[in-house]
Amino acid sequence: MTSPSSASSVVTAAMLAIGDELLSGRTKDKNIGHLADLLTLSGIDLKEVRIVADEEDAIVEALNALRARYTYVFTSGGIGPTHDDITADAVSKAFGVPCIHDPKAMELLAAMYKRREMEFTETRQRMARMPEGARHIPNPVSTAPGFVIENVYVMAGVPQVFQAMIDNVLPTLKTGAKILSRAIACPYGEGDIGTLLGAIQKAHPETSIGSYPKYDGQRFSTELVVRARDADVLEAAAQAVVAMIADLDRAKAKPNPTAEA
Amino acid sequence: MTSPSSASSVVTAAMLAIGDELLSGRTKDKNIGHLADLLTLSGIDLKEVRIVADEEDAIVEALNALRARYTYVFTSGGIGPTHDDITADAVSKAFGVPCIHDPKAMELLAAMYKRREMEFTETRQRMARMPEGARHIPNPVSTAPGFVIENVYVMAGVPQVFQAMIDNVLPTLKTGAKILSRAIACPYGEGDIGTLLGAIQKAHPETSIGSYPKYDGQRFSTELVVRARDADVLEAAAQAVVAMIADLDRAKAKPNPTAEA
Numbered sequence: 001m002t003s004p005s006s007a008s009s010v011v012t013a014a015m016l017a018i019g020d021e022l023l024s025g026r027t028k029d030k031n032i033g034h035l036a037d038l039l040t041l042s043g044i045d046l047k048e049v050r051i052v053a054d055e056e057d058a059i060v061e062a063l064n065a066l067r068a069r070y071t072y073v074f075t076s077g078g079i080g081p082t083h084d085d086i087t088a089d090a091v092s093k094a095f096g097v098p099c100i101h102d103p104k105a106m107e108l109l110a111a112m113y114k115r116r117e118m119e120f121t122e123t124r125q126r127m128a129r130m131p132e133g134a135r136h137i138p139n140p141v142s143t144a145p146g147f148v149i150e151n152v153y154v155m156a157g158v159p160q161v162f163q164a165m166i167d168n169v170l171p172t173l174k175t176g177a178k179i180l181s182r183a184i185a186c187p188y189g190e191g192d193i194g195t196l197l198g199a200i201q202k203a204h205p206e207t208s209i210g211s212y213p214k215y216d217g218q219r220f221s222t223e224l225v226v227r228a229r230d231a232d233v234l235e236a237a238a239q240a241v242v243a244m245i246a247d248l249d250r251a252k253a254k255p256n257p258t259a260e261a
Numbered sequence: 262m263t264s265p266s267s268a269s270s271v272v273t274a275a276m277l278a279i280g281d282e283l284l285s286g287r288t289k290d291k292n293i294g295h296l297a298d299l300l301t302l303s304g305i306d307l308k309e310v311r312i313v314a315d316e317e318d319a320i321v322e323a324l325n326a327l328r329a330r331y332t333y334v335f336t337s338g339g340i341g342p343t344h345d346d347i348t349a350d351a352v353s354k355a356f357g358v359p360c361i362h363d364p365k366a367m368e369l370l371a372a373m374y375k376r377r378e379m380e381f382t383e384t385r386q387r388m389a390r391m392p393e394g395a396r397h398i399p400n401p402v403s404t405a406p407g408f409v410i411e412n413v414y415v416m417a418g419v420p421q422v423f424q425a426m427i428d429n430v431l432p433t434l435k436t437g438a439k440i441l442s443r444a445i446a447c448p449y450g451e452g453d454i455g456t457l458l459g460a461i462q463k464a465h466p467e468t469s470i471g472s473y474p475k476y477d478g479q480r481f482s483t484e485l486v487v488r489a490r491d492a493d494v495l496e497a498a499a500q501a502v503v504a505m506i507a508d509l510d511r512a513k514a515k516p517n518p519t520a521e522a
Contacts, residue, residue, distance in 0.1 A: 020471055023307045024440070025297030026486065027473065032312070036286030046284045048319070049312035051293070054471075058309070081451050082472040083459035123455025142476070158474060179285070190342050194384025198344035210281055210315075211343040212288070213419060215403070225287065 011176035013039055014048045014066040018059055018077035018087055019157055022051050030159045031076045035166060042170055043178035044072065054078055059090035067094075067152050072173060074166070077157030079146065081126045088147075091154055092131040101128045105136065105145055112143045130154075137165050181227040182238045186245055189213065189220030196244050197224070204237040206230065272437035274300055275309045275327040279320055279338035279348055280418055283312050291420045292337045296427060303431055304439035305333065315339055320351035328355075328413050333434060335427070338418030340407060342387045349408075352415055353392040362389045366397065366406055373404045391415075398426050442488040443499050447506055450474065450481030457505050458485070465498040467491065 015035055021027040032049055039046045047070055052058040054077075066073045078087030092099035105128035113120040127144040137146035137155060141164045146155040148169075155165040186193060190213050201209045207228040214221045224241055228234035276296055282288040293310055300307045308331055313319040315338075327334045339348030353360035366389035374381040388405040398407035398416060402425045407416040409430075416426040447454060451474050462470045468489040475482045485502055489495035 020469065021473060021486070023297055023310070024301045024442075024488075025294055025299075025307075026442075026471075028294040033286055033289040036284055038286075040285045046286075047314060048323075049284070049310075051310035053308060062309075080472070080474060081455045083455070083462050084469075084471055118452075121452065121456065123459075124452040126455065127452075158476065160476065181285075191379075191382065191385040191388075194343045194387065195382065198384075201344050208281065208345075210287075210345055211341070212282060213341060215419065215421065225282070227285075 011044045011072070011174055012047045012070040013044050013072040013074065014050070014070045015046065016059070016062055016066060016073060016075040017049065017051045017157075018054060018075060019051075020054050020084070022077075023053055031157070031162045034159070034163060035074060038166060038170060040179060042173070043175040044173065045176065045179070054084050054086055056086055056090045056093060059087065060094045063091060063094045063152065067150065071151060073152045074169075075152065075154045076162050079127070079144070079154060079156055081123045085126065087154060088129040088131070091149065091152065095131055095149060097149075098132045099129055100132045101125060102130045102134070102136075102147075105130065108143060108145065138168050140164050140168075177229040179227050179229060180231060180234050181225055182234060184224045184226065184238065184241050184245070186222040186224050186241075188222060188245070188248055190222050191220075192248065193222065193224075193244065196248075197241070200237065200240045200244060204228075204233070204240065206233050207237040209237065209241070272305045272333070272435055273308050273331040274305050274333040274335065275311070275331045276307065277320070277323050277327060277334060277336040278310065278312045278418075279315060279336060280312075281315050281345070283338075284314055292418070292423045295420070295424060296335060299427060299431060301440060303434070304436040305434065306437065306440070315345050315347055317347055317351045317354060320348065321355045324352060324355045324413065328411065332412060334413045335430075336413065336415045337423050340388070340405070340415060340417055342384045346387065348415060349390040349392070352410065352413065356392055356410060358410075359393045360390055361393045362386060363391045363395070363397075363408075366391065369404060369406065399429050401425050401429075438490045440488050440490060441492055441495050442486055443495060445485045445487065445499065445502050445506070447483040447485050447502075449483060449506070449509055451483050452481075453509065454483065454485075454505065457509075458502070461498065461501045461505060465489075465494065465501065467494050468498040470498065470502070 015032055017029055022029050036046050050062050052062050078085045089099050109128055110120050130147040131149050134147035134149040137148055139145050139161055141161045146165045153169055155162050190211055207226055210225040212223045226237045278290055283290050297307050311323045313323050339346045350360045370389055371381050391408040392410050395408040395410040398409055400406050400422055402422045407426045414430055416423050451472055468487055471486040473484045487498045
C-alpha cells in the first residue's frame with residue numbers, strides 16, 4: 001500500500017515474544033494475535049514479530065534490531081522470578097544500562113507480600129529487577145510490574161497479565177491514522193479472480209487488498225479484505241470488488257458456482 | 262542448556278511466516294505451533310520464528326538472515342495465485358536467481374485443471390512460479406506444489422496444506438538428538454521455588470529446566486519442564502525436582518497450600 005500524503009501519521013510496531021516454551025510447541029502463543037488485533041484497532045501498524053528463546057544474546061540482538069527500526073517494540077515473557085526469566089537482564093544489556101532492583105517495584109511487591117503474610121524472598125525480589133531508568137507498566141492482575149524504557153514495552157508472558165498490561169499501555173501511545181478495512185465474501189476461488197483483482201489493486205494504489213482462500217472440503221471460496229486509511233478511498237475500491245463479483249456472477253449465469261483456485 | 266559432547270548432532274531451524282493478515286490479527290497463525298511440535302518430536306531445534314508482511318524487502322531480509330544462521334528455514338504463506346502472493350519472487354531475489362514458471366509444476370497444474378474441465382488461466386499459472394533450480398514439495402491437498410531451494414522450504418499458509426506439506430518434508434531432513442522432556446506439576450508458585458530450582462538447574466547444566474506459572478483465578482501453581490538430550494541426565498534432574506517438591510510439602514506440612522508467586 002503506498003503511503004498517503006500524511007506519511008508522518010504512520011506509527012509502526014514490532015513484537016518480540018520471548019520463551020523456550022513457544023519454540024518447543026509446549027505453549028501456543030496467544031499474545032501475538034491479541035496484540036495484532038489491538039494495534040490494528042489503534043491505528044498502529046504491526047510490521048514484524050519475532051519469537052526467540054530465553055537466551056540473552058538472542059534477545060539482545062533481536063531487540064536492538066527491532067527498536068531501531070519501529071516506533072514501538074512490545075515484548076512478552078521472561079519477567080517472572082525464576083532462573084530462566086532473563087528478560088530484564090537482556091533488555092538492560094541491550095540498552096547498556098545496569099539492571100537493578102527498582103526501589104518502587106520493591107516497595108510494591110514488599111507491601112503485597114506483607115498483606116498476604118508471605119516472605120518477600122530473594123527469588124520474589126527478582127521480579128523487581130529492571131533496567132535503571134525504566135518506568136513501570138502497572139499489573140492489576142498480579143502486581144509485579146512490567147517496564148518501559150525508551151520505545152520498548154516489556155510485559156509478562158501469561159496471557160491474562162499481558163492483556164491487562166497492554167490495556168494500560170495503549171492509551172499512552174501515539175497512534176497513526178487507523179487502517180479501515182472491509183471484508184467481502186467471494187464465492188469464487190483465487191484462481192478465478194486473480195487477474196481481475198490484481199487490476200483493481202493497481203487501479204487503487206492507496207489500498208491494500210488481501211485475498212484469503214477458504215476451502216470447506218468441497219468448494220473453494222475467498223475472503224477479500226480491502227484496507228485503506230481513507231474512507232472514500234476504501235469505498236471506491238470496495239465497490240470495484242463488489243462489481244467484479246457481480247460481473248463474474250453474470251458471466252457464469254449462476255450465483256454460486258463450484259469454483260476452485 | 263550446555264551442549265553435550267555430541268554437538269554435531271544439533272540440527273537447528275527457523276520459521277518465517279509471511280502474511281499481512283497475520284500482522285493485522287485477522288488470521289491467528291496455527292502453523293508456528295504445529296511446526297514447533299513436529300520439530301521437537303523430530304529432534305530439530307526451532308531457534309527463532311519471524312512473522313513478516315507480504316513485502317519483498319521484508320521477506321528477502323528476514324530470509325537471508327535466517328538461512329545463513331540455521332540448518333533449515335521453513336516459510337509459510339504467499340504462494341497462492343493472487344497479486345499479494347509474492348513469496349516465490351522474494352525467495353528468488355534472496356537467492357539471486359530468476360523466478361520462473363517451473364515446467365513440471367506447469368504440467369501438474371495443467372493436468373489438474375484439464376481433469377476438472379477448468380481453464381488454466383494466467384492467474385492460476387502463477388502457482389507454478391518458483392526460483393530456478395528449486396525442487397517441489399508435494400501438495401496432496403490442492404496440487405500446487407511448495408518448493409525447496411538449498412536449506413529453505415517454502416510452503417502454503419493454509420493450515421491444511423501446510424501440514425500436508427511438512428508431513429512430506431520431515432522424513433527427508435536430517436535430525437539431531439531428540440530433546441527429551443518431562444513435565445512435573447508443582448503446587449507451589451514460582452516465588453516459592455525459584456531459589457531451589459535455580460540451584461537444581463546449576464547442578465544439572467546439561468538440562469534446561471523451564472518454569473511456567475499457572476493461575477486459576479485463586480491459586481498460583483507451576484508447571485516445571487525438565488529437558489535434556491540424555492535420558493539418564495533427564496532422570497537425575499527430574500528426581501531432584503520431585504525431591505524439591507516433597508521437601509516443600511514436608512516443610513509446609515500440608516500437601517497443597519495456597520501459594521503465590
